[in-house]
Amino acid sequence: MPHQILPHTADVRLLVENETVEGLFIEALQGMTEIMKPIEEINARPASRRISLKAADSTALLVDFLNEVLSMTEINHETYTDIVWQHFSERRLTVKLIGRSVAGFAKNIKAATYHEADIRKNPKGNFETVIIFDI
Numbered sequence: 837m838p839h840q841i842l843p844h845t846a847d848v849r850l851l852v853e854n855e856t857v858e859g860l861f862i863e864a865l866q867g868m869t870e871i872m873k874p875i876e877e878i879n880a881r882p883a884s885r886r887i888s889l890k891a892a893d894s895t896a897l898l899v900d901f902l903n904e905v906l907s908m909t910e911i912n913h914e915t916y917t918d919i920v921w922q923h924f925s926e927r928r929l930t931v932k933l934i935g936r937s938v939a940g941f942a943k944n945i946k947a948a949t950y951h952e953a954d955i956r957k958n959p960k961g962n963f964e965t966v967i968i969f970d971i
Contacts (some may be wrong), residue, residue: 839867853964873942883914902948903957
């Protein structure tokens with residue numbers, strides 16, 4: 837179960853799981869994209885953007901990463917489906933986002949929140965967290 841959209845009263849709640857922390861970031865990105873429902877362009881052009889971030893810990897880094905990606909999707913009218921890792925540690929990352937242009941999004945996400953976010957190992961030995969998106 838890589839990611840699963842869970843019920844929430846006002847926002848959107850996403851459970852993310854992966855064998856690695858890096859994989860967790862990719863699953864969270866793909867889950868967020870699924871929630872936003874990109875509207876495809878007929879002549880979509882390839883897109884790539886670079887992000888470098890520092891944070892207090894891996895959970896804050898994930899939330900900050902998702903919010904940075906969210907900003908880029910809105911500003912550039914692009915969706916990102918993959919990550920090329922250039923540097924990753926518990927408190928820092930540098931990545932190249934890979935994606936394509938889009939006409940827009942069916943659902944607007946305002947932000948990824950820190951509420952309930954806590955990267956931890958589950959009983960299966962995988963990393964998991966819950967991300968709540970403010971819509």
